[in-house]
Amino acid sequence: MTKPITIAVLAYRGALQSAVLGLQDVLGFAGQAGQGTVDVEVLKDFPKSDAAYDAVILPPSMGPFQPEETPDLPAFLQTQHRNGAVVCSACTGLSFVAAAGLAGGRKVTTHWGLEQRLKTDYPDLWLDTDQLLIEYTDLVTAGGLMAWVDLALALVERFLGYGVAVDTARHFIVDFRRRDQRRFRRFLPGLRHGDTAVLKAQHFLERYREEAVTVADAAQASGLPGRSFLRRFKAATGLAPKTYLQELRIERARDLLIDTEQSVSEICFAVGYNDPPSFVRLFTRLSGLTPGAFRDQYRRDHRQ
Numbered sequence: 001m002t003k004p005i006t007i008a009v010l011a012y013r014g015a016l017q018s019a020v021l022g023l024q025d026v027l028g029f030a031g032q033a034g035q036g037t038v039d040v041e042v043l044k045d046f047p048k049s050d051a052a053y054d055a056v057i058l059p060p061s062m063g064p065f066q067p068e069e070t071p072d073l074p075a076f077l078q079t080q081h082r083n084g085a086v087v088c089s090a091c092t093g094l095s096f097v098a099a100a101g102l103a104g105g106r107k108v109t110t111h112w113g114l115e116q117r118l119k120t121d122y123p124d125l126w127l128d129t130d131q132l133l134i135e136y137t138d139l140v141t142a143g144g145l146m147a148w149v150d151l152a153l154a155l156v157e158r159f160l161g162y163g164v165a166v167d168t169a170r171h172f173i174v175d176f177r178r179r180d181q182r183r184f185r186r187f188l189p190g191l192r193h194g195d196t197a198v199l200k201a202q203h204f205l206e207r208y209r210e211e212a213v214t215v216a217d218a219a220q221a222s223g224l225p226g227r228s229f230l231r232r233f234k235a236a237t238g239l240a241p242k243t244y245l246q247e248l249r250i251e252r253a254r255d256l257l258i259d260t261e262q263s264v265s266e267i268c269f270a271v272g273y274n275d276p277p278s279f280v281r282l283f284t285r286l287s288g289l290t291p292g293a294f295r296d297q298y299r300r301d302h303r304q
Contacts, residue, residue, distance in 0.1 A: 004039045005031075005159045008053045008080075011044045012061075012070045012096070019059035019090065019148045026152040030168045034160040046076035054192055055086040055155055058093025060111075060145050065092065067099040074100035081138065084191035084199050088140040088155065090148040097141065098122040104207045108141040109134045137189060137206045137248070149174055158188055187251040189244065193236040197222040201233060201241070209248045210272045215241045249273065250286045257295045264291045 009023045024040050031038025041051075056077065067074060077100040081087050089097045094110040097103060098118060103125055110118065112129040119125065128134065132143045133150050142151040153176060157165035169176035191199060204221035205213065218241050219229040233241050249271040256267045268279035284290050289297060 004037050005055075006039045006041070006051070006053045007155065008051075008056045009040060009042045010046070010056060010058050010073065010093075010096075011042050012046075012058070012073055014061045014063065014065045014069070016060045016062050016145070023057060023059060023148060023152055026149070026168060026172060027156070029171055030152075030156040030160055030164055033167050033171075034156075034164045037160065046070075047072045052083045052192070053080060053085045054159065055088055056080050057148075057151065057155075058087075058089040058096050059148050060091035060093060065095075067095050070096075077102060081203075082196065082199070084193070086138055086140060086155070086158075086191065088142075088151055090142040090151050091145050094118065094141055095121075097139070098125050102139060104203075106136060106139070106207060107131075107134055108139070109143045110141065111144050138191060138203060158186075187247040189237055189239075189247075195232055195236040197224050197229075198233050198236040201229070202237070202244075205241075205245055205248060209245060209252065210270065212272065213245070215245075218245075246282060247286065250283055253279075253283060253291065254287065254294065257291055258298055267291065 007027055009020055011020045020042060024042065027038055027040045031040070041053075073096050077087055077096060081100070081102055087097060087100075087102055089110070091111045092114060094108060094114070095118065097108065098121070105124065105126060107126045107128045109128055109131045115127050115129050118127060129143060132147060133154060134141050135154060140151060140154055142148065153165050153169055153174075156168050166176060189202065191202060193199070201218040201222040205218055208217075215230075216226070218233075219226055222229050222233075224232060230241065233239075233244070237244055239247065252271045253267050256262055256270060260267075262270065264280065265276045268274070268276045273279040273282075280290060283294075287294055
């Protein structure tokens with residue numbers, strides 16, 4: 001029997017109850033549609049929970065609040081993140097992500113009305129409130145008060161596949177065009193393999209994939225000697241570190257081809273490569289299409 005996906009909805013003090021209950025309903029239905037493969041737990045007492053989850057979700061709040069009002073939650077998020085959970089926030093939930101220091105210099109989103117306050121409280125936070133949803137391997141942030149719906153569907157797609165996500169959206173009669181099948185393949189590596197040293201390297205590569213990082217840098221981040229790192233990384237992820245980094249960068253390139261008007265050369269440099277012809281060859285090998293053809297195909301699909 002397939003091991004269930006375990007998801008925790010964090011009902012911190014002041015959390016919007018309609019979102020807490022709605023997340024239970026949407027994810028619960030998806031679990032049934034996916035043949036009973038999702039367990040959803042609502043948590044109110046964070047230090048007492050030592051379970052490890054595949055994802056933890058911070059719903060919006062009912063009104064203004066301070067993370068200090070729930071002092072144990074940032075540390076709980078850090079522990080779950082270290083254990084391989086995907087940390088997710090909607091709207092004001094991003095405040096806890098910022099307090100836990102999990103953004104790591106990466107672009108994140110929240111409600112536009114919170115932008116100024118969060119910039120004041122967390123000057124290093126890189127906000128892009130024009131985006132409804134921003135996804136990384138280990139972190140997903142969503143924008144407005146009702147963006148928990150998009151966040152839930154993103155998690156359903158990630159863990160149960162596109163078909164179950166479409167069925168779930170249809171059942172609840174919500175718009176899934178913003179979360180359509182944007183790629184012919186996705187690279188969403190598992191984080192719950194249990195090897196904490198390898199997970200450190202995965203988090204390192206996720207944060208610095210667009211920089212000139214090397215396998216040696218990833219090994220250093222893991223704290224493992226070189227040969228042990230290569231062996232354990234392959235055992236935990238199924239990929240050699242170099243191949244894993246290539247997949248991360250090409251996944252980001254697919255996003256940029258869809259979401260921006262940047263040229264292929266600009267995208268090449270943006271994702272950490274400095275040789276456009278080599279980048280095009282790698283993209284084509286991993287995606288089955290050239291970057292230009294990938295962009296054209298996506299746009300043709302959306303004109304139909």
